[in-house]
Amino acid sequence: MTFHAPLIIDIAGLTLSKVDRKRLRHPLVGGLILFARNWQDRVQLTALCRDIKKLRPDLLICVDHEGGRVQRFKTDGFTHLPPMRVLGEMWLATPSATTSSKKAGPLDATNAATACGYVLGSELRACGVDLSFTPVLDLDYGESSVIGDRAFARDPRVVSLLAKSLMHGLLNSGMSNCGKHFPGHGFVKADSHTDIPVDKRSLKTILADDAAPYRWLNTVTTSVMPAHVIYPKVDARPAGFSNTWLNNILRGQLGFGGAIFSDDLSMAGARLIDGQAVSYTQAAVAALTAGCDMVLLCNQSLPSSEGGGRAIDELISGLTEAQLKGQWQASEASEVRRRALLPNTPALEWDALMVHSAYMQALDWIA
Template structure:
């Protein structure tokens, strides 16, 4: 199918990656593919701020509307850590600050919560503005999962166990991101914190009833309905709701998230190369089959990560398979999905790094971090 046919589809749902710190000819060709709507950066794509700024400029030169994404939450999930990037604390640090009202003569009820909200907003602003100074458009943050104590993959990435606290601190972080001109992504809907298994290597199963999940783990999502711009579903199976993982479930994504909870922002699949994403109804499927299943279930965009490493032929095959699937009608392009993708692109110009470093709001935000 040629590019002209693709343009009529008006939907670029695929997010891919690149292997190195500079674009190769193969990278440019893949990023120019009409079904590619963005790319996700990893630590292997980082050498320095100047290199990252140049890489992002080169990506935009291929297509200005490509969404440049990164998993940059703080704590152990922070891709860029050197050359001036602030080390953002794990989200648990803000939850702990919330609980600390001081002792003795310094005790003041509720003061910890107020400090934590201010600090979380500062973290969002620092995180977003530093990324944007280097040309990055969007970070997959904040984590809305609750910390039940048993999940190694979530753990200190969570603000805490109480969904009310999680929602308030996440909203504060989103406020800081918004101040920097960056959108946000709540993850992993409807909640990954209750299960112990890691969906990168396994398929976690949460056997609770829908009512229990909505009352607890998923509670932040409707509370944040006016602030969430994107959501990433969990590669978790909730068998009392649906036999499919949430990211492949139209019941979870269309009936519950869009219908019941009235979310109208973008929905990203989680990484389709993860073990939890390759099995649907107990069968191992191809990357393209997984992407089609995610799009048909209600995702607007599908991520395929870490397959560009080496010769990257897997990415080429994936794009060709998605072309064929589109031609065969195995997934339908959606103009609303494309509008949601484009809405995540920043609308303001970023501040140059050197100007950001001396900006009063940024310097104040650094002082507020725990």
């Protein structure tokens, strides 16, 4: 049987419980995503990540850590990174003389973006985290509250060049990247966490604007997360459940060859497919068969969640049954893409990082 570990799940607390360990050992589980509730300080986070890797070295430890309002770890030495809009504003500012300490203009902005990527990646890696779901490639139309200042700019060319610079910083730290939310979440006002956004624009318009960064960045983007948004002029299904979007357009037309993560299957935008309410297992199968390599199920391990974590166990059992029934096929190529996201160079420990010349230079660009 082909080995494929597509599930990215979460844990409830600061340490691994007995139930967490059982779930993370399951062969269908390929990683976990951390949240602020899993953070106390650097010592605790480092110990947690070490414990996870002792359990299974191949598990991918992920986090949403972009900067601005989406940054899970903000204390005990972690640098407060700016929202990406700040870099876009720096790009648009009138360049200063090279002798000035003021950072402004496109070239300073790209340097600052690389610095942000390096600091972000190296601090996370020093604590044992493998991957951050960043950068946001959505365009800032000024309408979406859920995207807002997480986006670099409105112009896809500016977004692409700043994102490429940030990706360069991440790669310098030894961390992969994740462009999101394909083909673009910035145009719609609705939040897919609570609603099902619909973008009625044509494919031609979307490809020329919102999706353009994915073509321009296809040589440096290591993973992509599609949007839980419906684009009815292209497909009746949200992009993350659409073979048309993922295989025909993203991989075929735009030339992307990396890993594809679903966005969180617990979001409202993932729970209605073809007009029908679906279970987590049905959503996972739909995403995997459409072209996702991995699927996320978040915020279901908490005692306060529905069933106190039962949703994770039901998804693991449901996907096992679906595989046995032939409702989805394990993919060796997907597993190769998952493992390619694991860092392949040693990380600097925190104390060594603090005096590392590249890190100190990067901090000067962020200040």
